[in-house]
Amino acid sequence: MKTTSVLAMFAALVAAIAGLAYFTGNPGRTPAPAAAPPVANADGKTPADGKEAPPADAGPDFHLENPFKLDLTAAAKPQASTEAVEFDFGAMAPDEERTHKFSVRNTGKAPLTLAKGRYQCKCTMPTLKKGEVLTVQPGEETFVEMTWKPIAPEEMFQKSVNIWSNDPDHPQLTFNVRGKVVPHIIAEPASYTLGLIRNETGGDFKGLVGSQTDVFEIVEATSDNPQISVTTTKLEGADRPAEFTDAKALFRVEGKIAPSDKVGTVRGILTLKTNLETHPVVEINVGGHLTGPFTVVGTGWDQVNSGFDLGRVDTSKGKAVKYSIFLPKTGEEIKFETIESKPNIARITAKKDESFTAADRERHELTVEILPGAPKAEFSNARPVVVKVKSNHPNVAEATFRVMYRGY
Known part of the structure; x- marks a missing residue:
């Protein structure tokens, strides 16, 4: 009797384990449904957090269309006023992050509500989270913060963000940031091609090397060809070319392909060692052709x-x-x-x-x-x-x- 009971209990245990394995491993089984999200009350608040519920067309963190009803006949209307809608970051380096805040003030008589639309860069508004809208009372202001971090040089960029509002006269606000992305180190020209060089005079070359980093220094300049010499000089104040505005620190590079009795092409690589850990060396090609005495x-x-x-x-x-x-x-x-x-x-x-x-x-x-x-x-x-x-x-x-x- 006891043996039979033990066997029955063991069989029941095996069956239970098998059933559990089947439930967790069989893709045909349907798991229990997840808990439903809190439902907004009639006043637009959720019982859980008391914040405004997102409109029905909210995307991942923006709205494809204006989610607000625009009342053109209301006696008291909101009014979205902005001081500026564009900002120029100027020259930026790759991986450099810059931020600008745009002001939005409610100069109307009714509360102004704002929601994020499509955007091309990181955009935030205070207290505004995913799918939420922001209310600005009459006489108050808020800020639209745009952040851009480029990853590669670019001659010119422009990024924008759209902000939806319940202002019937300004249902959509568009803000733009622009600028250009220059390399961490700028060499102008990028290489020196001297063309034909008279043997008796040799050939001179001159250029500029700069950086967006204030502390940039060229600590050593050498050439792998003994026939090519090079020196560098830091330019400050009035010595800086007025048109070269993309660099915060700037050096003049000067050199020479020496006179020679040999005819033919002369090539070399200038190596400029810097104090930047991220870009410790700059290499610039130099070349020319010694024509001989004729x-x-x-x-x-x-x-x-x-x-x-x-x-x-x-x-x-x-x-x-x-x-x-x-x-x-x-x-x-x-x-x-x-x-x-x-x-x-x-x-x-x-x-x-x-x-x-x-x-x-x-x-x-x-x-x-x-x-x-x-x-x-x-x-x-x-x-x-x-x-x-x-x-x-x-x-x-x-x-x-x-x-x-x-x-x-």
Whole structure:
């Protein structure tokens, strides 16, 4: 008897556990309904908190449409008065947060009620919570607070918020904040491209680096190329350019690509170390091309690669293109002679321009030719015709040029 009772109790316990597992794990079961929210009384108050109940069309925390009934015939009406509806934050940095308060005063004879409409930034009104409305008594005022925190540079931004009211003459109030978002550190220009540089003079560059942070300092300035030098100077007071208003702290950056007897492109990276933990280093690219003792002018001349692109060439006839080459004056008649062409299908010659009267330089007419009978092929920058020229000029004893064309 006792054994039977124990077994019965054990079976009942197993059944209870199984039933509980089925209820909690079976998605087909319907849980008990949640408690219903408090219902507003006729006066618009809820018994639980005594606050005004949200209108029926309240969104997550704003109203799509004006929730108030506008009484155009009332003898005593509310009147929403604002001193300003726009504010310019000016220049801001990414992740910087700024706030502005707009005043709304009730200059009418009846209570003014306000509710939040659509908005594009953080917007708050005192004591106004999700879905609630705010009442402003005659003669009193409240504030609409707009906060904006950008995350990336932007040339210009404008954010707005709509506030609904029961003022029949001003049922919707729109407030705007605007400004621009500049980088934490501003470099103007962002890089230095000096173009063609005369070897005997080198090339100078100058710019500005600033920050929205008052304490910004450049503590060290270096270059990874010994041919490029750089210095920085803090600008204050009258030394600051009047048009450069986006930075609270500003430095002038000056440097030089030094003169050299080498011909070709010079590149380097300026490294500016700062005192900002968030942006400890600013890197700026610098580049230019040292032209050597001569300068060539003409269509198809590639200064960087010392190359001539003659375009399409009828190889049965050949083609000659004329350029100008300027050299330091020596007082002697300068002669050019092609000493090698690989393959042997091109020639470069020069003739002095006697009408050119500059004090320190002379001009020669440089003729670059593809000779008749050249192959119908494409000679590109990757596979050019290489031509070596010698001269009796003391600074251009020998020069190597690349000639490109597309034969047909």
